[in-house]
Structure formats: structure tokens, C-alpha cells
Amino acid sequence: MAKSTTFTLRMSQEDYDLLSSLAAIFNQSIAELAREIMGEGIRERLDPAAIDRRIEKERARLKQAAIEIRDRVERSATADVGAVADREPVAQTANTDSGEGSAEED
Incomplete structure (x- = not known):
């Protein structure tokens, strides 16, 4: 026994x-x-066949998760670009390091 x-x-x-x-x-x-x-x-x-089924199921789950994450990142990036485009332009200031381009004249 x-x-x-x-x-x-x-x-x-x-x-x-x-x-x-x-x-x-x-x-x-x-x-x-x-x-x-x-x-x-x-x-x-x-059982090898059962192992293969579990691997395929996990592969499909991981691929779907990757698709969802990529979509979320792309939507976020698109929203960020849209937010930047909606902002008012920022006035550029002249480079004052060399004194050239200064708005003040002597």
C-alpha cells in the first residue's frame, strides 16, 4: 500500500x-x-494539453491588457496635446544675456 x-x-x-x-x-x-x-x-x-490551454488563456489576457494600456496612454497623450493647443500663446522675451534684442534702447 x-x-x-x-x-x-x-x-x-x-x-x-x-x-x-x-x-x-x-x-x-x-x-x-x-x-x-x-x-x-x-x-x-x-496534462500538457491543459497547460497549453492555460498558457493561451494567459497570453490572450496579457495581450488584451497591453492593448488597453496602450489605448489609455494614447488617449492621455492626445488629451495632453489638445490641452497645449488650447492654451494662449506665451509671449516670448528677448534674450538679455548679450544685450541684443532688448526692447530698451539707450
């Missing part, structure tokens, strides 16, 4: 109630059904 280990699993009361009801439907103990579900979940997580 394979060696087994006991551990405690914290879960919400709602999940426990669902597990308990499902175990009753299948005429299994809660522990037996939990072991079965965990075993299936572990094998699913290790």
Missing part, C-alpha cells in the same frame, strides 16, 4: 457544504470525494 499523508485543508463553508452534498449524492465520504477531486485536479494541472 502507498504511504499516505494527512493534512488539513481550509475552505469556505459554502464549498464545504457543496462538497458534502456532492459526496452524499455519490454515496461517498467527504474525505473520499475530496481525495478523488484533488487527484483529478493534480493530473489536470500536469
Whole structure:
């Protein structure tokens, strides 16, 4: 017989109630059904096809997030350009370092 280990699993009361009801439907103990579900979940997580599906789902999520961020940045940049264009022109002052271009004459 394979060696087994006991551990405690914290879960919400709602999940426990669902597990308990499902175990009753299948005429299994809660522990037996939990072991079965965990075993299936572990094998699913290790399945190459399931891994590929999770990778593709994550790739799509990241691409969508990048599109949304780029759109937000572009809208922000467009709004900034519009705000600058709406401002009144600033009067330019002459360069007074060399004394040339000064509005005052001697």
C-alpha cells in the first residue's frame, strides 16, 4: 500500500457544504470525494494539453491588457496635446544675456 499523508485543508463553508452534498449524492465520504477531486485536479494541472490551454488563456489576457494600456496612454497623450493647443500663446522675451534684442534702447 502507498504511504499516505494527512493534512488539513481550509475552505469556505459554502464549498464545504457543496462538497458534502456532492459526496452524499455519490454515496461517498467527504474525505473520499475530496481525495478523488484533488487527484483529478493534480493530473489536470500536469496534462500538457491543459497547460497549453492555460498558457493561451494567459497570453490572450496579457495581450488584451497591453492593448488597453496602450489605448489609455494614447488617449492621455492626445488629451495632453489638445490641452497645449488650447492654451494662449506665451509671449516670448528677448534674450538679455548679450544685450541684443532688448526692447530698451539707450
